[in-house]
Amino acid sequence: MAKLLETIDLVTNFHTYEGIVNALNKVSLFADHGVTFGLVGESGCGKSVFVRSVMRIVQEPGMIEGGKVILFPDKKETKTAVNLLDQSEAYMESLRGDLISMIFQEPNAALNPIMSIGEQVAESFLFHRKQEMCRKIAEELDSSECRTIPLLRHFQKSVYQIAEKNPDAFVLKLLSRIPVLKRWEKRLIQEAMDRSAEIIGKLGIPNPEDILRSYPHNLSGGMKQRIVIAIALACSPILLIADEATSNLDVTIQAQILEMLRQLKHTEISSILFITHDLGVVAEICDRVGVMYAGNLCEVADVRDIFRSPRHPYTYALLSSVPRLFQEGELQSIEGSVPNLISPPSGCRFHPRCPRAGDICREKLPELEEVGNNHYVACWKI
Amino acid sequence: MKKILELKNLKKHYPVISGVLRRQVNSVKALDGIDLDIYRGECLGMVGESGCGKTTTGKVIIRLQDPTSGHTIYHPESNGLPADISSMSRRAMKKAGIRGKLQMVFQDPATSMNPRMLVKHIIAEPIREQVRLGSRELEDRITGLLELVGLSKSHLLRYPHEFSGGQRQRIAVARAIAVNPEFIVLDEPTSALDVSVQAQILNLLRKLQKELGLTYLFITHHLLVVKYISNRVAVMYLGKIVEIADTRDIFSHPLHPYTHALLSGIPVPDAEHKSRRMILTGDVPSPLNPPDGCRFHTRCPFVTDQCRKREPLLETVQDGHKAACHRKSEIQKQLVL
Numbered sequence: 001m002a003k004l005l006e007t008i009d010l011v012t013n014f015h016t017y018e019g020i021v022n023a024l025n026k027v028s029l030f031a032d033h034g035v036t037f038g039l040v041g042e043s044g045c046g047k048s049v050f051v052r053s054v055m056r057i058v059q060e061p062g063m064i065e066g067g068k069v070i071l072f073p074d075k076k077e078t079k080t081a082v083n084l085l086d087q088s089e090a091y092m093e094s095l096r097g098d099l100i101s102m103i104f105q106e107p108n109a110a111l112n113p114i115m116s117i118g119e120q121v122a123e124s125f126l127f128h129r130k131q132e133m134c135r136k137i138a139e140e141l142d143s144s145e146c147r148t149i150p151l152l153r154h155f156q157k158s159v160y161q162i163a164e165k166n167p168d169a170f171v172l173k174l175l176s177r178i179p180v181l182k183r184w185e186k187r188l189i190q191e192a193m194d195r196s197a198e199i200i201g202k203l204g205i206p207n208p209e210d211i212l213r214s215y216p217h218n219l220s221g222g223m224k225q226r227i228v229i230a231i232a233l234a235c236s237p238i239l240l241i242a243d244e245a246t247s248n249l250d251v252t253i254q255a256q257i258l259e260m261l262r263q264l265k266h267t268e269i270s271s272i273l274f275i276t277h278d279l280g281v282v283a284e285i286c287d288r289v290g291v292m293y294a295g296n297l298c299e300v301a302d303v304r305d306i307f308r309s310p311r312h313p314y315t316y317a318l319l320s321s322v323p324r325l326f327q328e329g330e331l332q333s334i335e336g337s338v339p340n341l342i343s344p345p346s347g348c349r350f351h352p353r354c355p356r357a358g359d360i361c362r363e364k365l366p367e368l369e370e371v372g373n374n375h376y377v378a379c380w381k382i
Numbered sequence: 383m384k385k386i387l388e389l390k391n392l393k394k395h396y397p398v399i400s401g402v403l404r405r406q407v408n409s410v411k412a413l414d415g416i417d418l419d420i421y422r423g424e425c426l427g428m429v430g431e432s433g434c435g436k437t438t439t440g441k442v443i444i445r446l447q448d449p450t451s452g453h454t455i456y457h458p459e460s461n462g463l464p465a466d467i468s469s470m471s472r473r474a475m476k477k478a479g480i481r482g483k484l485q486m487v488f489q490d491p492a493t494s495m496n497p498r499m500l501v502k503h504i505i506a507e508p509i510r511e512q513v514r515l516g517s518r519e520l521e522d523r524i525t526g527l528l529e530l531v532g533l534s535k536s537h538l539l540r541y542p543h544e545f546s547g548g549q550r551q552r553i554a555v556a557r558a559i560a561v562n563p564e565f566i567v568l569d570e571p572t573s574a575l576d577v578s579v580q581a582q583i584l585n586l587l588r589k590l591q592k593e594l595g596l597t598y599l600f601i602t603h604h605l606l607v608v609k610y611i612s613n614r615v616a617v618m619y620l621g622k623i624v625e626i627a628d629t630r631d632i633f634s635h636p637l638h639p640y641t642h643a644l645l646s647g648i649p650v651p652d653a654e655h656k657s658r659r660m661i662l663t664g665d666v667p668s669p670l671n672p673p674d675g676c677r678f679h680t681r682c683p684f685v686t687d688q689c690r691k692r693e694p695l696l697e698t699v700q701d702g703h704k705a706a707c708h709r710k711s712e713i714q715k716q717l718v719l
């Protein structure tokens with residue numbers, strides 16, 4: 001399989017008044033094309049900071065202080081790989097929402113309450129696909145079916161051709177200021193709207209036209225989350241990152257969304273990075289799983305291997321602390337609590353709570369090592 | 383088994399007030415007529431999606447809120463007379479010694495405690511209301527309670543924010559059991575916690591129930607948690623109970639289509655498990671104007687004309703297994719196929 005995303009020794013720190021929070025401690029991980037990769041761990045273990053670091057949107061006072069984030073946009077051509085941490089902010093801006101897009105837990109935070117759903121979905125096309133849409137419209141104007149008067153048609157066509165070459169051209173800005181001539185944008189917006197209706201329809205939402213005209217407050221939580229997914233999928237990203245995207249939803253709505261993602265997996269999205277604290281959701285939709293604890297990656301394996309034969313003591317403890325459908329006996333809880341990341345335990349960060357901990361665990365941080373078929377574990381005692 | 387509480391057609395409607403004249407225009411039917419018996423020593427699980435009225439049920443039972451109509455009958459342990467607490471004044475309840483017998487633990491330990499009070503005072507508050515104790519005795523009692531919930535004397539003089547979520551929930555439990563209650567409403571006590579901590583709290587609650595002979599109403603939206611902790615489960619939908627049965631029966635042969643959808647929607651932490659899914663369409667209707675007939679008919683795949691017109695009653699199917707569905711006997715066969 002071909003790699004899609006790889007991080008090497010990624011380190012992210014938050015410089016707070018109380019001290020430096022070491023939220024990511026040399027996280028090295030890779031995900032392949034076409035795979036739904038699940039990242040699990042308890043709250044505060046650094047899952048969100050990880051994806052935010054990948055997208056370079058870590059909030060203040062956080063800083064990425066080491067490592068690499070390598071994206072392989074092309075399955076076959078590994079030479080096209082880029083280290084995202086070396087790129088300019090402009091490059092990242094064009095990447096977000098286009099090649100990689102993200103959805104969060106709170107749909108309300110992602111949607112603008114005073115813009116209609118249609119405008120918000122269309123915005124994504126207008127931002128990332130303007131040139132392509134202009135080309136398409138220019139071609140349409142050429143075709144015989146177009147019924148605009150010839151002179152106007154000619155004018156519009158040249159405007160669209162300018163827009164195709166340089167969407168920020170001065171002429172276009174000027175034209176947008178002149179009321180009569182501003183109309184050239186109409187076709188563009190119509191085209192974006194058509195595409196929006198199409199993508200919403202693809203998500204299996206009934207009456208896409210009505211939904212496009214409504215506002216966020218008219219919609220239920222589950223529907224809003226679907227719109228957010230539609231916006232994320234608008235430009236056919238090669239990677240969709242979902243950070244706790246279904247955690248706030250009710251069971252029946254969560255089941256709807258997971259089913260939708262599973263179907264889209266065959267058609268629209270190739271790879272998903274799914275962040276969650278719910279091991280049930282992981283078992284439902286992920287192919288591969290990474291387990292995090294206190295800023296460290298403990299174990300990476302195929303989903304069956306994680307559930308059938310977990311190798312890291314933390315993974316094992318985590319799995320025995322969730323109630324099962326066929327639960328036998330008491331739940332095993334992990335003694336103690338998650339460490340404070342300002343002064344994390346030395347060596348392996350799990351050692352104070354680990355039943356197998358020995359001297360070496362207190363001294364040195366274990367690295368991920370392959371212990372079986374594509375199964376990686378960072379533990380001294382396996 | 384002996385009953386501890388008996389709910390009869392209990393309702394809670396929150397008025398919706400609007401306009402210049404501040405007139406009531408509608409009401410949120412948060413709880414729309416439930417009948418329920420709760421037995422001594424059991425853990426009754428209550429599940430349902432958010433907004434279906436679970437928290438309201440808990441609050442109305444222990445009279446944190448007054449019901450709009452209906453009755454809550456409390457049966458005392460020794461053969462005293464049953465009392466209708468739905469219409470008793472708070473003072474009368476306290477005088478009869480019922481108030482302290484019914485307690486509640488909330489979901490978010492951070493907001494259910496006064497951040498400016500020391501742990502010692504948080505736990506002392508309900509005790510002081512009940513009995514007068516010397517400061518020495520009081521402190522001993524509080525220390526005992528803290529040890530019972532897995533904390534220690536060293537935690538007495540700290541503020542809530544100095545604790546982790548799990549520890550705060552332990553404090554909330556200590557406060558609830560401080561006055562020797564008989565019945566505790568646990569409203570999503572583990573929903574804000576991480577799984578490893580959730581296991582600690584669930585095991586603690588189980589232990590306390592056994593040691594102190596408590597009765598629980600365990601409210602949650604997490605079905606696997608309910609399966610772990612309760613003997614019986616009630617499923618709520620839009621202010622009504624749609625099915626109630628022993629935990630084993632609910633999970634092995636659910637009768638109501640909604641229960642079935644809930645169960646098949648649980649993400650099961652097991653990669654091998656592939657269930658036959660029943661995915662519902664649409665969302666829960668608003669409790670302002672619940673649908674006519676069966677409230678679930680707008681999302682039910684088995685809907686018939688009868689369901690749209692007539693509301694089904696909660697009827698016994700087998701001993702102790704009740705469901706409110708017109709087609710409960712036929713559907714079971716279709717679901718198994």
Ligand SMILES: Nc1ncnc2c1ncn2[C@@H]1O[C@H](COP(=O)(O)OP(=O)(O)O)[C@@H](O)[C@H]1O
Nearest residue numbers: 014021023043044045046047048049060061341
């Ligand atoms: N803005 C911030 N300031 C300080 N610390 C932060 C900030 N954001 C996150 N952290 C710290 O980073 C760690 C990881 O957080 P996060 O990635 O959000 O966890 P989760 O796995 O729940 O998504 C936490 O311990 C948290 O304290």
Ligand SMILES: Nc1ncnc2c1ncn2[C@@H]1O[C@H](COP(=O)(O)OP(=O)(O)O)[C@@H](O)[C@H]1O
Nearest residue numbers: 396410412431432433434435436437438439669
């Ligand atoms: N104080 C209140 N005023 C008005 N409506 C309320 C109030 N409390 C709850 N509700 C409404 O009652 C319904 C049931 O709420 P609740 O009992 O909290 O549900 P659950 O606990 O099952 O999520 C919801 O629709 C909610 O909006």
Ligand SMILES: [Mg+2]
Nearest residue numbers: 047048049244
């Ligand atoms: Mg997070």
Ligand SMILES: [Mg+2]
Nearest residue numbers: 436437438569
């Ligand atoms: Mg509630």
